[in-house]
Amino acid sequence: MSARRWAGDLALGVRFAFAGGREGWTRALLTAVGVGLGVALLLLTTALPNALAVRQDRGNARSDITYGQDPLPKADDTLLVANLESTFRDKDIRGRELQPEGARAPLPPGLTEFPAPGEMYVSPALKRLLESDGGKLLRERLHEKIVGTIGESGLIGSAELAFYRGGRGLESRIDNGQVARIDRFGDPHPSSDRSDPVLILLVLVVFVVLLMPVAVFIAAAVRFGGERRDRRLAALRLVGSDSRMTRRIAAGEALGGASLGLVLGAGLFLIGRQLAGSVEVFRISVFPSYLNPSPALVLLVAVAVPAAAVLVTLFALRGVVIEPLGVVRTAKPTRRRLWWRLLLPLAGLAMLYPMVGMGRDSGDFNQYLVIGGVMLLLVGVTALLPWIVETVVARLGGGGVAWQLAVRRLQLSSGTAARMVNGIAVAVAGAIALQMLFAGIEGDYTKDTGFDMERAQMQVTVPREVRLDRAAAQLRGTAGVRKAYVYSEGYVGDRRDDPRITASLTVGDCASLRELADLPSCRDGDVFAVHGADDGDTQTAALAKGSGTVYLEPGYQDTGKGAEIPWSLPATLKPAASRKDMTGSRRNGFLATPKAVTSQVTPALTGQVYLDVDESVPDARDRVRNTTAAIDPLTEPVMWTSSRQSNRFASIRTGLNVGAACVLALIGASLLVSQLEQLRERRKLLSSLVAFGTRRRTLSLSVLWQTAVPIGLGLLLAAAVGLTLGTVLLRMTGTTVRVDWASVLSMTGVGAGVVLLVTLLSLPPLLRLMRPDGLRTE
Template sequence: MGVRFAFTGGREGWVRALLTAVGVGLGVALLLLTTAIPNALAARHAREAARQDYTYGQKVPLRADDTLVIADVDTRYHDKDVRGRLVEPEGARAPLPPGVAAYPATGEMVVSPALRDLLASDAGKLLRERLPYRVTGTIGERGLIGSHELAYYAGAEHLAPLINRSTVARISEYGEPRPTSERTDPVLILLVLVVFVVLLMPVAVFIAAAVRFGGERRDRRLAALRLIGADSRMARRIAAGEALAGSLLGLVLGTVFFLTGRQIAGSVEILDISVFPGYLNPSPGLALLVAVAVPAASVLVTLFALRGVVIEPLGVVRTAKPARRRLWWRLLPPLGGLGMLSPMAGQGRTGGDFNQYLVTGGVVLLLVGVTALLPWIVETVVARLGSGPLAWQLAVRRLQLSSGTAARTVNGIAVAVAGAIALQMLFAGVQGDYTKASRNDLSRAQMQVNLPPGVRTGPAAREFAGTRGVRGVTALYGGSLGDASWTKGPERTAEVTVGDCASLREVAALPSCRDGDLFVVSGGEYDTDTPALAEPGRKLFFDPSYAGPRAVPEVAWTVPHGLKPARSVKDPTGVRHGGFLMTPGALPPGAETSVVGQIYLSLDRSVPDAVEYVRNTTARVAPTADPMLWAASEQSRKFTSIRTGLFVGAACVLALIGASLLVSQLEQLRERRKLLSSLVAFGTRRRTLSLSVLWQTAVPITLGLLLASVVGLTLGAVLLRMTDATVGVDWASVLTMTGIGAAVVLVVTLLSLPPLLRLMRPDGLRTE
């Protein structure tokens, strides 16, 4: 009977069922998305592993009919990563990378669809200069980790002499040769657990609120059923049937929303993360759990909501003044959550993994405490609110009559804000462990280019000096000297740094300098052998390994008389060099192949795209070089990826919060249609009614955000104690989170004003 009432009970029944289904469907869609995340991450990892082309720790294969020389030429363009490879197949059976039908010829390239579109647009002008290859094909989905990934394979030649195992390698197959498993940091596991719980709790709260849409009208219908002979248990079963019908329809709509969103996901990119629709396949077991849990929860929530309602044949007793809510049992969930988390205080990353069940249960109970305490707080506060303007009085009286409905409306946003505050505190507290300050001196240089062996530093430095946006160039060669042949292994070694006088002054304080001078440096880091090696007449040998895999003759050098002393100072990277300093005129003949160049660049930031011009010059001078843009700090990639995942998830949850709040607000306005029409018929101004609706939203959301701040700060402090980090409050983040929550509610309220104005008509009193 309950299911029939939902679908065949006239316009009233199916409108309520549709509103319930939309609210439940939005939650189901996000739950299905969450269950698909592990598969999406696994799919991205599998795609990345399948195209792996490095040979770290592996023996380089000999040239054969099935080998390929491949060079890593990754770059960045306007803060977006571009995966690039130069390829030179050495035989007809050279392995093809996933997604590529045939290797491009020299001077040609195959590109990802996103890179093809970028190169064809005006925004890709500078990148076209960096990639002077003709596009002849497209990389298929199997060869990409995301729909918006920028990637290409370009044909090249003469790569074999550059093989160095790090950026240039010879391979006979793609794929990770020996997958390694490393122990994950317990604190990172804790972060992932808390992120999932915090993102999913608002979804559960919204689903619980959605199944209670239209509860007052439903109870009045149940009273009519009592009048014709139904007992109270039968009435509750009928109510449960109505809720079940709405939730089942919500499952259908949620599946439609999810499938639609999955297709849309292939065309969007959030925080540089993109996926293919095929990645988002929910785990069958988790999807089945959602399909069972949501209808079961809707029935339980309905029965729980009716526990304090007496439905009699002549009406619903709830319309009289309800009994005051009790506080004592509402304190049990947060206290229980604190009790579950407190045994892990001070555990940190050295005490082993955190108990996942205690962490999940403790965080869930603390956030459930928000939903339990908020109705009591709203009821207690609004009962004490007094006189004021007419709009205020209308809002306060409505809140006093149905404070529970108002609390349910903002419960989800309060839970989301509480969890977000706790997470922000946790991330702020532990990010110092995953962020290290860079030693680079950004006042002296902002970019660094390490030239590969075989690239002459002098001509390269002149190219960079003529690049648009470059203000200063410091070019240094680096190598090593030993007291014996490097084939036997020297006992003592020292650095050798080569550069012109201006560049050498970046690494040492020089008394005077002109081309042809030699210096011996004191004060270098970990430099103990230089005094012994600096004896005049001593024969030293340049390390030939700096020339890369090419066989070069070992160059001997005799320490001359008259070495000038120099005192080491920090170079632009914060390192103190030791050993010997040489100007180009003092470098022995043939030794230029035994040193490699580093170029430090100072940029004119007033020039737009100065960084891109430098990257273009690097691609022209040394395609396998990696131009590094310096930053004040470096952060762990795993920590950064977890935080990025949080932001992506938070964006989805905020979208759900806004949509669900809007549906809830429209449902409440529909419930009050006749009341609003009566007030307008008696002469109440529409402006007054609109303000009263705003006040009805503002009061509970203010109380909800205050409670969320308290619970969030408490949870954040407990989590920081668990990670053995210093407990501190990032007030900027707290204010930001509460501000975002308030902004979402304000936007939803403004969007609900047009329907409100349409409902405020006297003809709304018409009935049959």
């Protein structure tokens, strides 16, 4: 068969798709909508790597404070920068205070000039928040005059909350941690850590799981209106075309619909690209310019989708005989074979088996085997589901009228019913496997902080320039603060310079000190030597037996001389047994009440206030932040959490959530299109049943049963495949296999919920199709 003949037949099919009257146009439009939704999501997926890379590049370009960097001398091209990162409710705010030291000081990306003291530049999202009614509490903290907005080059996302404000007097606060002197923006030492094999495995599986349902929906979309199309093709046999030519013309019709879907998908992607600038999903936002797909990937999509339309159509027609007088499909179809359907998941397991037990210490996982194995397992769902649906519905018997109508329809077209739910089954199977993998390895990337969340939830470090007692009084008077534990902390040594023995010194009132140790008795003026901590008891005892004079903030050779403030220990030190404090650790050293230390000692200590916050008070945490900002503009409270998770692990989980939200939207939209197409095919049948007296409620229930039976079987299969894949992935990472039944049930419930929502949305069109005028024909 010549290529010219193939091209001619395909072109004829494309012509029939667009010039075949109302039927041809309707089918082409339905196919285009289904394919277009899938193409739009594919283009979005191909654009995500570039969007994430641009976000990272923007973040690196504005990097300023590098912890531990060598201090720079003041010059004409230096800038003082203070870190003012904060939080408002559950949103992070990136803030910087800038003080240029010369005419050539580096300007941050996104700014055209430096803000003066009392002025600030804000991101567009922060400006909208500050101007809204909901930003009243934040305006108390950020009360500077807004003189401009930060440009796109200085932000990592359209919804990012960020500001730059003018500062003064920062030179005395330089510590290369919160305040630093810089001569340029940008990260001079980008991270080059070796990638974690388990995290790479997670990324690979996430991409396969998110893209497989899209591919399944595109394959199903090109078969919309298949039965009517085959009946129309029978007319071609009357004018002399053979069966092969007819199949090629049918493939051409699918090619026409898929090509229109490519155009529609590109349009939907461009619309979605613009809308992305105003949407934030799981705290991730981008600018439209970030979403630029790779040209190579766009070309792959442009070629693969039409090619898949042709191949899927030819494959679907392999068992259909199109004759001049009709389509031989009403006869009992050949029973589907099981053996080759089982080969797909078995082959997938065989590809993954060599990597079982590798863990993270045996090198990277083979990405080709991972992708191939996961794909074959998920494709196995689409291969097994039609056989399972056919086998089960063939054995279903009597019941109510609605049930019998549904079962008979499923027995006549079980393949169509299975195709409708293939995508949701694949998505649920992949989601169950991923949730098992996330739950299994989460402990490796989540660490217990040890904080006692019952006693305190926030911590405020009070700088030495601020009187601790005044700051504590302001914090205690803040709405929502139940209790405040106040301490002055530092360390002492046995010598002025290069001490051999050191121990910690904590000053606080008796009530606060009892949170750190079991005190026999306590009154102002007492000093306690703490024992029973995990380490440091020997040094504390040695200092207590020394000359009686210790030195606060002793100096070292590599850091220069310290404050070297002498403090005389009292002749009598009361013993105290250490206990776990609010941070979950045990302290050693000395505990002292305020009257036991001199006026020289107190200013040299660092103030710490631990707060017990009443969460029932609205915005209690933000009120504490406002009070802290009033005490010292450069101070931000530390929010305590019971656990801390790896940023990279959390980012992958966030990416999964974003992608899953997009895939679920596609699933719902595609299922709705597919359901409407099925109802349109049965319009005359539904009208006939209504004309013969069938109640509309009965027909509506029959449509619900036609959806419920396949989706129930599909979800059972998805759960089985998902559990299998999840078990294999956990074995690959060397993790104990544990089934997270809550995740399994929740993922299955989400899939069922999407189908139920789609069914409810299709009821109004169904009621309109039940009118008697649906029997009219031309």
